[in-house]
Amino acid sequence: MNIQSFPFGTSKVDYYFQATINNLTNVAPSSSAIIITDENVYGLYKEQFSDYRTIVIPAGEKYKQQATVNEIIDKLIRMEADRKTTLIGIGGGVVTDITGYVASIYMRGIRFGFVPSTLLAMVDASIGGKNGIDIGVYKNMVGVIRQPSFLLFDVNLLQSLPDSEWSNGFAEIIKHACIKDEVMFQELTQHTLHSYQSNTQLIASLVQRNALLKTGVVQQDEFEQGDRKLLNFGHTLGHAIENQYQIMHGQAVAIGMVYAGIISAQLLGFESLEPLKNVLLNYGLPTTFEFDKSATLAILKMDKKRDNKSIHYILLEKIGKGVINQISLQEIETIIQSF
Amino acid sequence: MNIQSFPFGTSKVDYYFQATINNLTNVAPSSSAIIITDENVYGLYKEQFSDYRTIVIPAGEKYKQQATVNEIIDKLIRMEADRKTTLIGIGGGVVTDITGYVASIYMRGIRFGFVPSTLLAMVDASIGGKNGIDIGVYKNMVGVIRQPSFLLFDVNLLQSLPDSEWSNGFAEIIKHACIKDEVMFQELTQHTLHSYQSNTQLIASLVQRNALLKTGVVQQDEFEQGDRKLLNFGHTLGHAIENQYQIMHGQAVAIGMVYAGIISAQLLGFESLEPLKNVLLNYGLPTTFEFDKSATLAILKMDKKRDNKSIHYILLEKIGKGVINQISLQEIETIIQSF
Numbered sequence: 280m281n282i283q284s285f286p287f288g289t290s291k292v293d294y295y296f297q298a299t300i301n302n303l304t305n306v307a308p309s310s311s312a313i314i315i316t317d318e319n320v321y322g323l324y325k326e327q328f329s330d331y332r333t334i335v336i337p338a339g340e341k342y343k344q345q346a347t348v349n350e351i352i353d354k355l356i357r358m359e360a361d362r363k364t365t366l367i368g369i370g371g372g373v374v375t376d377i378t379g380y381v382a383s384i385y386m387r388g389i390r391f392g393f394v395p396s397t398l399l400a401m402v403d404a405s406i407g408g409k410n411g412i413d414i415g416v417y418k419n420m421v422g423v424i425r426q427p428s429f430l431l432f433d434v435n436l437l438q439s440l441p442d443s444e445w446s447n448g449f450a451e452i453i454k455h456a457c458i459k460d461e462v463m464f465q466e467l468t469q470h471t472l473h474s475y476q477s478n479t480q481l482i483a484s485l486v487q488r489n490a491l492l493k494t495g496v497v498q499q500d501e502f503e504q505g506d507r508k509l510l511n512f513g514h515t516l517g518h519a520i521e522n523q524y525q526i527m528h529g530q531a532v533a534i535g536m537v538y539a540g541i542i543s544a545q546l547l548g549f550e551s552l553e554p555l556k557n558v559l560l561n562y563g564l565p566t567t568f569e570f571d572k573s574a575t576l577a578i579l580k581m582d583k584k585r586d587n588k589s590i591h592y593i594l595l596e597k598i599g600k601g602v603i604n605q606i607s608l609q610e611i612e613t614i615i616q617s618f
Numbered sequence: 619m620n621i622q623s624f625p626f627g628t629s630k631v632d633y634y635f636q637a638t639i640n641n642l643t644n645v646a647p648s649s650s651a652i653i654i655t656d657e658n659v660y661g662l663y664k665e666q667f668s669d670y671r672t673i674v675i676p677a678g679e680k681y682k683q684q685a686t687v688n689e690i691i692d693k694l695i696r697m698e699a700d701r702k703t704t705l706i707g708i709g710g711g712v713v714t715d716i717t718g719y720v721a722s723i724y725m726r727g728i729r730f731g732f733v734p735s736t737l738l739a740m741v742d743a744s745i746g747g748k749n750g751i752d753i754g755v756y757k758n759m760v761g762v763i764r765q766p767s768f769l770l771f772d773v774n775l776l777q778s779l780p781d782s783e784w785s786n787g788f789a790e791i792i793k794h795a796c797i798k799d800e801v802m803f804q805e806l807t808q809h810t811l812h813s814y815q816s817n818t819q820l821i822a823s824l825v826q827r828n829a830l831l832k833t834g835v836v837q838q839d840e841f842e843q844g845d846r847k848l849l850n851f852g853h854t855l856g857h858a859i860e861n862q863y864q865i866m867h868g869q870a871v872a873i874g875m876v877y878a879g880i881i882s883a884q885l886l887g888f889e890s891l892e893p894l895k896n897v898l899l900n901y902g903l904p905t906t907f908e909f910d911k912s913a914t915l916a917i918l919k920m921d922k923k924r925d926n927k928s929i930h931y932i933l934l935e936k937i938g939k940g941v942i943n944q945i946s947l948q949e950i951e952t953i954i955q956s957f
Contacts, residue, residue, distance in 0.1 A: 352753060420691070424727070
């Protein structure tokens with residue numbers, strides 16, 4: 280196990296790399312901790328945390344809603360959870376988002392930590408303290424920014440994931456490479472999905488590299504006044520598409536990255552659109568998608584990142600160098616309609 | 619108008635003393651602000667904020683629940699409130715608690731401020747950043763600590779209050795005097811409820827003194843690790859009684875202060891129980907109440923301030939000097955059963 284601590288503006292987060300769920304007992308003993316997980320993770324791994332009280336929620340983004348929060352809070356009250364209780368979210372982004380949110384509001388905030396069980400959660404969703412729920416079709420409309428006390432990484436959990444979930448995580452890894460890490464981009468072009476799936480050391484190292492990359496960005500700008508916005512590369516259009524069609528987050532982000540790459544080529548002379556498409560295809564991600572442009576633009580307007588009549592759109596100068604561009608809604612409309 | 623700014627750990631709060639609602643336009647222009655108020659305040663004062671978009675909620679503590687939060691959030695989405703929007707809570711503690719909570723979670727936190735309309739809200743509820751909702755019978759079970767950007771004090775709003783609401787506020791003023799300000803306690807013994815009701819300058823001065831007193835305590839200990847607990851004087855037993863009987867918060871706190879005074883006499887030799895009772899009676903507050911002791915102790919056990927088997931109980935060494943005492947639940951049970 281490799282333990283590293285990172286200070287954030289309001290707190291400190293302990294990262295347990297190369298760990299297993301069995302290490303949980305040292306981080307948050309079962310006497311004062313309650314696990315929140317979903318029915319999939321519970322079905323696969325419940326023996327590994329059988330000495331913990333556990334709240335099991337239904338699996339899937341459609342349950343990242345207030346009704347689930349209400350159920351969890353009712354159960355916490357019945358379990359007599361108090362200010363000394365630690366909540367542990369074991370699962371993908373839905374579980375970690377909802378666990379962090381509940382822990383941030385229950386009794387005005389109690390301790391919490393995560394054991395991310397998907398690649399997406401390990402490299403992205405569990406890191407950075409953004410948590411919350413969707414309100415109807417509006418993603419992450421309600422939540423707070425509050426850091427977990429710990430993150431425990433057990434890459435053995437990835438072995439039960441289908442290929443589509445691996446691709447889902449690689450979308451965010453490719454995003455990180457695009458905005459901040461050209462060397463990692465080259466590494467990704469030299470490997471395949473299969474090479475990471477079949478080599479525990481390789482994927483553990485990639486997970487740690489990405490967790491640290493995102494951590495560094497968030498530490499510099501916890502409340503997203505500047506550089507943290509770079510992490511939205513591919514997400515502006517991606518979210519708008521994801522809201523309308525039944526595709527996975529990583530697929531939507533992949534498409535968003537391709538379109539952002541095209542806009543980058545037009546506005547900033549970005550020259551690596553083909554390598555970007557190739558690496559996406561290499562990790563099982565789409566590069567084209569037919570979507571309703573007018574409906575998508577309407578959703579963009581309601582996007583959280585909207586700043587009156589313009590949007591902070593993340594573009595690439597080159598691979599490894601993301602930049603924040605203020606683009607008017609009008610200009611975006613013109614470009615998207617011209618695709 | 620008298621403007622003062624106070625830094626808290628995570629932000630700065632601007633206090634507008636001797637102001638009127640008309641000054642709101644300078645603090646949070648109607649173009650980017652939405653008012654949240656209750657039907658009582660709206661009925662009395664709507665002309666004074668008619669150029670603002672307004673969300674009106676039903677009046678009363680029983681609406682300080684998730685269902686009201688859901689309704690407000692749905693309306694904010696329909697109004698296209700975004701991260702540049704300011705929410706203004708105009709009302710008593712229920713309105714300010716719920717406004718602060720919604721603003722803290724909507725889009726992971728937007729700007730907010732308060733115009734407290736009751737004496738209780740001016741001297742206590744609107745100050746300190748605690749916000750949230752009740753879950754069933756459990757008071758303030760869900761919420762966050764986040765400071766408002768501004769507080770605007772318009773004591774003219776007090777003129778529409780019934781005497782019982784004035785008494786409600788004086789319970790917290792007397793509490794402040796007991797734990798921190800012997801000179802104010804003497805002032806209170808020399809005046810009457812009527813003298814404050816009939817003299818705008820006198821009540822404006824008292825409001826400001828109490829707002830500043832509470833602000834000082836919270837600034838030292840925003841997240842209630844120490845001295846802020848003093849503000850719970852009278853509240854431990856008070857909340858437990860308030861949860862069971864249909865009495866006002868101030869009445870419950872008054873009874874809680876009398877019992878805390880009796881315990882203080884037993885454990886710390888506190889000698890001013892009679893002056894404390896007299897000042898409570900002087901401001902229309904009760905000093906005795908028949909309550910179910912066993913049921914009350916059961917609720918105490920679930921109190922948020924419970925720390926395993928003991929409670930941080932606030933006692934008085936003398937008037938103006940509150941202290942935090944760790945008392946076992948067993949000892950409290952013995953004392954309360956002996957009353």
